[in-house]
Amino acid sequence: MRMPLRAAIGGISLILASQAMAQTTLTVATVNNSDMIRMQRLTSDFTTKNPGVALKWVTLEENVLRQRVTTDIATKGGQFDILTIGTYEVPIWAKQGWLLPLEKLGPGYDVDDLIPPIRAGLTVNGKLYAAPFYGESSMIMYRKDLFEKAGLKMPAAPTWDFIADAAKKLTNRSTETYGICLRGKPGWGENMALLTAMANSFGARWFDEKWKPEFDGPEWKKTLTFYVDLMKAAGPPGASTNGFNENLALFNAGKCGMWIDATVAASFVSNPKESKVADKVDFALAPTAGLGKGANWLWAWTLAVPAGSKKADAAEKFIAWATSKDYIALVASKEGWANVPPGTRKSLYSNPEYLKAAPFAKVTLDSINTADPINGTVKPKPYVGVQFAAIPEFQGIATGVGQQFAAALTGTATVDAALASAQALTQREMARAGYK
Amino acid sequence: MATQHTRVLGRILVAPSVILLFAWMIVPLAMTIYFSTLRYNLLNPGLERFVGAENYIYFLSDPAFIGSLLNTLVLVGSVLAITVVFGVLIALLLDQMFVGRSIVRLMVIAPFFVMPTVSALVWKNLLMHPVSGVFAWLATSLGFRAIDWFAQVPMLAIILIVAWQWLPFATLVLLTAMQSLDSEEKEAADMDGTRPLSFFFHIVLPHLARAVTVVVLIQTIFLLTVFAEIFVTTGGGPGTKTTNLAFLIYAQALLQYDVGGASAGGIVAVVLANIVAFFLVRLVGKNLET
Numbered sequence: 001m002r003m004p005l006r007a008a009i010g011g012i013s014l015i016l017a018s019q020a021m022a023q024t025t026l027t028v029a030t031v032n033n034s035d036m037i038r039m040q041r042l043t044s045d046f047t048t049k050n051p052g053v054a055l056k057w058v059t060l061e062e063n064v065l066r067q068r069v070t071t072d073i074a075t076k077g078g079q080f081d082i083l084t085i086g087t088y089e090v091p092i093w094a095k096q097g098w099l100l101p102l103e104k105l106g107p108g109y110d111v112d113d114l115i116p117p118i119r120a121g122l123t124v125n126g127k128l129y130a131a132p133f134y135g136e137s138s139m140i141m142y143r144k145d146l147f148e149k150a151g152l153k154m155p156a157a158p159t160w161d162f163i164a165d166a167a168k169k170l171t172n173r174s175t176e177t178y179g180i181c182l183r184g185k186p187g188w189g190e191n192m193a194l195l196t197a198m199a200n201s202f203g204a205r206w207f208d209e210k211w212k213p214e215f216d217g218p219e220w221k222k223t224l225t226f227y228v229d230l231m232k233a234a235g236p237p238g239a240s241t242n243g244f245n246e247n248l249a250l251f252n253a254g255k256c257g258m259w260i261d262a263t264v265a266a267s268f269v270s271n272p273k274e275s276k277v278a279d280k281v282d283f284a285l286a287p288t289a290g291l292g293k294g295a296n297w298l299w300a301w302t303l304a305v306p307a308g309s310k311k312a313d314a315a316e317k318f319i320a321w322a323t324s325k326d327y328i329a330l331v332a333s334k335e336g337w338a339n340v341p342p343g344t345r346k347s348l349y350s351n352p353e354y355l356k357a358a359p360f361a362k363v364t365l366d367s368i369n370t371a372d373p374i375n376g377t378v379k380p381k382p383y384v385g386v387q388f389a390a391i392p393e394f395q396g397i398a399t400g401v402g403q404q405f406a407a408a409l410t411g412t413a414t415v416d417a418a419l420a421s422a423q424a425l426t427q428r429e430m431a432r433a434g435y436k
Numbered sequence: 437m438a439t440q441h442t443r444v445l446g447r448i449l450v451a452p453s454v455i456l457l458f459a460w461m462i463v464p465l466a467m468t469i470y471f472s473t474l475r476y477n478l479l480n481p482g483l484e485r486f487v488g489a490e491n492y493i494y495f496l497s498d499p500a501f502i503g504s505l506l507n508t509l510v511l512v513g514s515v516l517a518i519t520v521v522f523g524v525l526i527a528l529l530l531d532q533m534f535v536g537r538s539i540v541r542l543m544v545i546a547p548f549f550v551m552p553t554v555s556a557l558v559w560k561n562l563l564m565h566p567v568s569g570v571f572a573w574l575a576t577s578l579g580f581r582a583i584d585w586f587a588q589v590p591m592l593a594i595i596l597i598v599a600w601q602w603l604p605f606a607t608l609v610l611l612t613a614m615q616s617l618d619s620e621e622k623e624a625a626d627m628d629g630t631r632p633l634s635f636f637f638h639i640v641l642p643h644l645a646r647a648v649t650v651v652v653l654i655q656t657i658f659l660l661t662v663f664a665e666i667f668v669t670t671g672g673g674p675g676t677k678t679t680n681l682a683f684l685i686y687a688q689a690l691l692q693y694d695v696g697g698a699s700a701g702g703i704v705a706v707v708l709a710n711i712v713a714f715f716l717v718r719l720v721g722k723n724l725e726t
Contacts, residue, residue, distance in 0.1 A: 070693060074478035092479065176567060186671035188691075237566035240674050241586040246561060255567060392479035396692040399671070400500075403687075407675030410587035418675075424499070432494060 024314045025054045030084040087121045091390040094124040100305040101127035105320040121373040130302035131323040135343030137367035142258040145280045160287045167234035170257030179234030181256035185243040186406040188398035193387040199223040201295040203378040211435040215423035266360035283363040297387035298371035472699035491700035500676040508680040512659040518599040523606030548604035552664035613647035649720045
């Protein structure tokens with residue numbers, strides 16, 4: 001009795017296994033952000049339209065994902081068929097020949113609908129190497145009520161001088177209201193994202209055309225001095241460890257007059273469930289210093305296929321589905337327009353339903369459109385990227401520089417000393433990496 | 437007594453496990469040493485070449501290296517001191533009979549089971565934050581100015597977080613040691629009229645010596661590589677005030693996928709850990725020998 005039963009179970013599992021073999025299974029590595037989790041929930045739409053393709057998800061925290069995916073592709077591990085990577089990785093990896101150009105996204109994909117700066121950051125030698133899943137820039141979120149009380153009016157495109165002046169007027173330490181909240185925690189994706197974008201608007205750049213670092217120049221000095229003075233006069237205490245989440249909490253608790261950070265934060269600060277000040281928030285473009293370049297950055301999470309993949313056709317089919325207009329419509333029909341992945345397609349920003357659900361849509365689009373990964377600085381630069389330089393050494397260097405700048409913020413080092421160490425550290429690393 | 441014959445047999449029989457253990461240790465170590473002599477970056481494939489000691493020179497000449505070494509020692513030393521002293525005191529307390537003792541014991545041990553990243557986030561945002569933290573609220577409601585922990589005393593803040601995490605471990609080990617103290621010894625001391633303080637210093641403390649040694653040695657191993665707490669709270673800053681060796685290797689090499697540099701940093705850390713262990717064993721290790 002027992003033996004036949006076991007044999008039967010064995011037989012059934014064999015059949016199941018062989019059926020699974022006939023299918024193409026795509027392994028997707030992705031970030032545990034809410035938009036990606038939503039995509040994972042909605043994949044039945046894709047699998048019913050594409051029988052024969054099954055999906056396996058590997059969902060990880062951003063830093064862990066970056067490490068896993070990078071080591072996998074660099075050692076040709078081949079664990080993943082679809083990679084979720086940022087705009088920082090795409091140009092580096094495409095240059096190494098590690099990514100497959102996406103040329104079979106299908107006739108209905110409408111590549112020209114992608115927002116131009118995002119597309120430019122993902123294009124190398126005229127070929128698109130990754131498709132954007134959602135994109136973001138940075139902008140000012142501010143409190144209408146506090147501005148009114150102080151008799152101020154936020155211009156559509158403010159300058160840094162106006163921001164500094166307003167921040168000082170809004171600050172009231174007895175009620176724990178601080179004029180401006182900015183990132184201060186060291187890290188290449190933390191304070192350096194803000195400071196690099198800010199430096200762009202002050203005319204600075206990381207490297208000149210010969211890859212010589214420029215922290216000893218007057219532009220960086222102006223940037224860092226301005227930042228430190230502003231935060232001392234009008235920033236919250238503890239700014240040197242505040243990242244995105246800390247500032248979000250401060251702003252939602254009504255302790256910040258202004259906050260310059262990622263455009264995706266707009267939906268959190270204007271959500272009454274999370275924010276005490278949801279009905280008092282308005283948005284404006286990130287400031288300029290009158291030099292024609294804004295302090296807004298550009299980032300996108302994208303989907304890409306590793307070169308040499310044996311399942312490239314199915315993988316491209318999935319990418320086309322996940323980054324299409326139809327996917328946006330699908331999310332809207334299931335979860336509402338406020339929850340669609342933003343910042344990738346022009347058509348979304350002319351959709352009246354989305355504009356109604358997202359009051360920050362116009363400023364978001366303008367911010368993305370004015371961020372330029374190729375010509376984002378006043379003087380020409382040799383690297384791709386707005387708030388980063390897309391070279392492998394950048395993460396390490398910028399983390400070290402970020403520590404120095406945090407020291408300037410807390411006052412443990414002077415601005416000049418911080419810039420001098422930043423310059424020395426960057427020169428050292430670049431010399432080692434073989435840049436002349 | 438074993439004969440010549442059985443001794444040889446014994447060695448042969450033991451050999452496989454010894455060889456396995458040896459290989460387990462030596463293969464990764466040899467590979468790390470080998471990688472540390474290469475110019476090898478994962479993101480620049482095809483450029484691997486032998487560079488001798490270049491990676492080591494580069495790592496040791498880093499301006500932050502000496503500072504990070506000192507930071508590591510300060511961190512390890514302070515956390516050890518705090519956990520051992522308070523561990524003994526709390527263990528003494530928990531050894532007494534009182535109502536709700538088992539619940540209190542459980543609560544005291546709980547921090548050890550909280551993930552380092554989580555406890556660092558809780559300390560950073562709920563306790564030490566100068567605007568929204570409990571400490572700031574306490575200070576301002578008493579009329580003081582809130583301390584900006586991670587800007588004014590960053591190292592102390594990290595030490596407090598790590599010590600909070602490791603205190604339960606020390607308490608647990610010391611408590612079990614204390615419970616193994618013979619009750620007849622206590623009675624004898626009572627009968628001789630020993631006062632509590634001298635009972636503690638002459639009977640309890642010597643009895644705990646071995647347990648303290650174990651606590652110190654095991655904690656040192658883990659404290660030399662503290663990373664998550666620093667990564668989550670200060671990011672090694674401001675400046676390099678809270679950069680320890682582990683964080684330096686991370687920022688110098690791991691972030692850039694520089695396998696050669698990371699291996700060299702790893703070897704340097706191993707050598708330094710061995711030096712520390714050597715002195716430590718000298719200092720306290722003799723307790724283990726009897």
